[in-house]
Amino acid sequence: CAIRRYNFNVIMKNMSRLCSTKPIVTVNGRFPGPTLYAREDETVLVRVVNRVKYNVSIHWHGVRQLRTGWADGPAYITQCPIQPGQNYVYNFTITGQRGTLLWHAHILWLRATLHGALVILPKRGVPYPFPKPNHEAVVVLGEWWKSDTEAVINQALKAGNAPNVSDAHTINGHPGQVSTCSSDQGGFQLSVEPGKTYMLRVINAALNEELFFKIAGHMMTVVEVDATYVKPFKTNTILVAPGQTTNVLVSTDQSAGKYLVAASTFMDSPIAVDNVTATATLHYTGTLATTQTTFTSTPPLNATSVANNFINSLRSLNSKKYPAKVPLNIDHSLLFTVGLGVNPCPTCKATNGSRVVASVNNVTFVMPTTALLQAHHFNVKGVFTTDFPGNPPFAFNYTGTPPTNLQTISGTKVYRLPYNATVQVVLQDTSIIAPKNHPVHLHGFNFFAIGKGLGNFNPKTDPKKFNLVDPVERNTIGVPSGGWVAIRFRADNPGVWFMHCHLEVHTTWGLKMAFLVDNGKGPNESLLPPPSDFPKC
Numbered sequence: 224c225a226i227r228r229y230n231f232n233v234i235m236k237n238m239s240r241l242c243s244t245k246p247i248v249t250v251n252g253r254f255p256g257p258t259l260y261a262r263e264d265e266t267v268l269v270r271v272v273n274r275v276k277y278n279v280s281i282h283w284h285g286v287r288q289l290r291t292g293w294a295d296g297p298a299y300i301t302q303c304p305i306q307p308g309q310n311y312v313y314n315f316t317i318t319g320q321r322g323t324l325l326w327h328a329h330i331l332w333l334r335a336t337l338h339g340a341l342v343i344l345p346k347r348g349v350p351y352p353f354p355k356p357n358h359e360a361v362v363v364l365g366e367w368w369k370s371d372t373e374a375v376i377n378q379a380l381k382a383g384n385a386p387n388v389s390d391a392h393t394i395n396g397h398p399g400q401v402s403t404c405s406s407d408q409g410g411f412q413l414s415v416e417p418g419k420t421y422m423l424r425v426i427n428a429a430l431n432e433e434l435f436f437k438i439a440g441h442m443m444t445v446v447e448v449d450a451t452y453v454k455p456f457k458t459n460t461i462l463v464a465p466g467q468t469t470n471v472l473v474s475t476d477q478s479a480g481k482y483l484v485a486a487s488t489f490m491d492s493p494i495a496v497d498n499v500t501a502t503a504t505l506h507y508t509g510t511l512a513t514t515q516t517t518f519t520s521t522p523p524l525n526a527t528s529v530a531n532n533f534i535n536s537l538r539s540l541n542s543k544k545y546p547a548k549v550p551l552n553i554d555h556s557l558l559f560t561v562g563l564g565v566n567p568c569p570t571c572k573a574t575n576g577s578r579v580v581a582s583v584n585n586v587t588f589v590m591p592t593t594a595l596l597q598a599h600h601f602n603v604k605g606v607f608t609t610d611f612p613g614n615p616p617f618a619f620n621y622t623g624t625p626p627t628n629l630q631t632i633s634g635t636k637v638y639r640l641p642y643n644a645t646v647q648v649v650l651q652d653t654s655i656i657a658p659k660n661h662p663v664h665l666h667g668f669n670f671f672a673i674g675k676g677l678g679n680f681n682p683k684t685d686p687k688k689f690n691l692v693d694p695v696e697r698n699t700i701g702v703p704s705g706g707w708v709a710i711r712f713r714a715d716n717p718g719v720w721f722m723h724c725h726l727e728v729h730t731t732w733g734l735k736m737a738f739l740v741d742n743g744k745g746p747n748e749s750l751l752p753p754p755s756d757f758p759k760c
């Protein structure tokens with residue numbers, strides 16, 4: 224099979240946005256970073272050279288990494304970071320996947336500026352299961368902080384509280400009409416020809432906000448999410464959570480003109496957010512310079528019904544060629560609460576000696592100093608324990624009023640699974656401190672989202688309503704505010720796989736855990752050995 228080689232030079236670069244200039248960490252001097260293209264079944268070699276003063280690691284978000292956990296990327300989970308001056312070649316093969324994913328730094332907050340698109344084309348000669356678009360374009364949604372992002376997080380960690388929100392969202396690196404500065408160019412412009420079909424590969428690379436995405440005067444046909452095909456449906460608004468991707472077809476069937484493209488925040492809880500709408504323009508060729516841009520209104524911040532309409536429309540394509548292989552018999556049935564908490568913090572003066580934490584089943588995950596995958600593979604004792612609880616340690620009952628704050632316990636705990644076990648996880652928002660939609664991402668697997676609801680998950684009645692036929696398959700899912708979502712996957716990938724909230728601040732606070740999947744007995748059922756240039760801690 225073909226090999227794709229990429230060079231990622233991690234370098235500082237001065238960038239101007241919102242009328243000021245600051246140095247940011249980039250890949251090859253670009254923001255967003257370069258788009259990585261590969262075909263299904265191809266091998267990708269990305270040589271990452273760290274030329275900045277920070278430790279770096281890169282995650283290929285959504286790539287299954289079958290038996291190649293060494294290339295997954297989360298710092299201290301599957302690898303030690305690439306230290307300044309060092310380099311590492313991520314070596315992985317794309318197996319049974321095609322569509323849009325993203326790559327991003329997976330250490331501290333570096334992914335604020337270190338991210339880009341990862342486009343997996345179908346095998347040569349294999350068509351899309353929908354009419355072939357005339358053109359394709361990548362649309363990366365992100366954020367911009369005027370201050371240094373590292374300073375933002377350090378300040379937050381010291382104070383034991385939430386970090387400052389970003390100053391603007393961005394579309395392909397630019398905030399758009401909110402900014403009048405020449406360096407922002409009035410926003411990203413997508414030039415289109417009339418009478419064609421465009422496939423937009425929309426990626427939410429933002430740290431902290433789920434985003435609605437809309438184009439004035441144009442409907443979108445959703446055809447794929449998280450690199451899995453879905454039953455096509457039309458909508459004027461899509462919702463993309465951090466870490467998620469959505470491919471849409473857009474017909475340029477309107478009269479020549481300029482049409483506003485907008486990305487705005489979805490937040491159904493009273494938490495400080497960056498609610499600055501980022502804009503771009505769809506620019507038909509032949510449009511006069513004097514033509515006014517056609518505007519569009521964006522859904523309100525708390526437009527839960529718009530969000531639900533979109534989410535509830537998502538179904539696996541489940542065709543003969545792309546069947547939804549939902550596990551029907553479950554070996555491990557788990558209930559994980561996800562939410563916030565408050566722990567003592569003697570040094571946190573600004574918050575009177577307490578700090579906001581986050582947890583899964585009341586465990587606030589503590590990052591180890593040796594990568595878990597290494598510790599597992601080389602049998603290094605004392606790095607983690609395998610007692611992550613499969614159920615909440617306290618009787619969880621969400622009554623609509625947020626329960627009283629619970630102090631969490633801290634630990635580096637993993638949940639152990641035998642090779643090929645079938646797993647169901649119900650993720651239940653605790654609503655402690657505030658109800659909050661948590662986009663939870665699982666590394667190493669796609670899962671099926673078989674059910675969701677508000678309030679408490681009811682183990683007697685809710686499973687009867689599960690969709691086991693054509694549930695959407697993805698790698699990142701929003702746990703609804705004050706509700707739950709049920710997912711299923713097959714543990715057919717040996718290694719250590721991170722699962723966490725993809726809101727960066729919640730990950731930092733501890734809303735994360737890991738599954739340890741044992742090797743199987745068959746010839747191709749074991750984790751491969753680490754590459755020789757594997758970074759040392």
Ligand code: C2O
Nearest residue numbers: 284297466664721
């Ligand atoms: Cu996209 Cu663990 O991250």
